[in-house]
Amino acid sequence: SQQGEEDPQALSIQEGENATMNCSYKTSINNLQWYRQNSGRGLVHLILIRSNEREKHSGRLRVTLDTSKKSSSLLITASRAADTASYFCATEGGRNDMRFGAGTRLTVKP
Amino acid sequence: EAQVTQNPRYLITVTGKKLTVTCSQNMNHEYMSWYRQDPGLGLRQIYYSMNVEVTDKGDVPEGYKVSRKEKRNFPLILESPSPNQTSLYFCASSYGGRHYEQYFGPGTRLTVT
Numbered sequence: 388s389q390q391g392e393e394d395p396q397a398l399s400i401q402e403g404e405n406a407t408m409n410c411s412y413k414t415s416i417n418n419l420q421w422y423r424q425n426s427g428r429g430l431v432h433l434i435l436i437r438s439n440e441r442e443k444h445s446g447r448l449r450v451t452l453d454t455s456k457k458s459s460s461l462l463i464t465a466s467r468a469a470d471t472a473s474y475f476c477a478t479e480g481g482r483n484d485m486r487f488g489a490g491t492r493l494t495v496k497p
Numbered sequence: 498e499a500q501v502t503q504n505p506r507y508l509i510t511v512t513g514k515k516l517t518v519t520c521s522q523n524m525n526h527e528y529m530s531w532y533r534q535d536p537g538l539g540l541r542q543i544y545y546s547m548n549v550e551v552t553d554k555g556d557v558p559e560g561y562k563v564s565r566k567e568k569r570n571f572p573l574i575l576e577s578p579s580p581n582q583t584s585l586y587f588c589a590s591s592y593g594g595r596h597y598e599q600y601f602g603p604g605t606r607l608t609v610t
Contacts, residue, residue, distance in 0.1 A: 417596055418596055420598070420599070422599075422601075427585065427604065427606075428603060428604065429501075429587055429601035429602055429603050429604055430540070430587070430589075430599070430601045431601070432598040432599060432600070435597075435598060475539060475540065477599075479595050479596070480542070480555075480556070480595075482553065483528075483545065483547060483553065483594060483595055484530075484542050484545055484553070484555045484556065484595065485530065485542055485545070485555075485595045485599070486542070486556070487532070487539045487540035487541075487542075488539050489537060489538060489539035490539050
């Protein structure tokens with residue numbers, strides 16, 4: 388079963404706008420990771436946020452984590468056509484496994 | 498260049514014909530895992546390995562086998578493939594396990610007819 392669930396499933400915006408994606412999870416975590424996937428390719432790690440962190444930045448990316456609500460958000464500011472991709476959150480499963488959500492498909496129109 | 502490689506990248510096979518998808522990493526990572534990706538279901542972990550000779554089942558292990566005889570290699574074996582194993586497969590590795598960044602291979606698209 389999936390641990391993280393992204394919302395929305397798909398998002399379409401204009402270049403220059405901000406894109407926000409959300410992830411909800413079910414059990415306690417030590418950290419949460421966000422990944423990006425260009426169509427059919429391997430995932431690329433974007434950012435890892437630990438359970439004792441509330442916000443983290445990396446370039447145009449901003450990730451927040453609310454452990455009380457078991458949710459995280461990924462904000463991409465000033466989006467570009469090259470940001471078009473699927474974005475996944477990943478968390479730990481119950482053992483040493485990892486769980487990914489189904490992803491948010493982001494389309495940025497030039 | 499630090500990377501995870503998978504072979505083959507594309508494979509079409511028939512039901513019941515045993516196959517192996519290889520995975521190799523050159524980063525001396527301890528943790529390696531296999532995922533399958535299906536439309537609408539995201540990535541689901543098949544098996545993972547914490548270190549040499551240590552493997553464990555993920556979410557969807559049925560119909561798959563793995564081995565970890567060397568640190569760098571983690572092959573995925575389908576002893577009797579079936580059409581429901583048609584999928585996009587990814588191998589990944591990380592330095593210290595699931596709490597660290599995962600490095601993904603380019604994927605293997607498998608079709609079982």
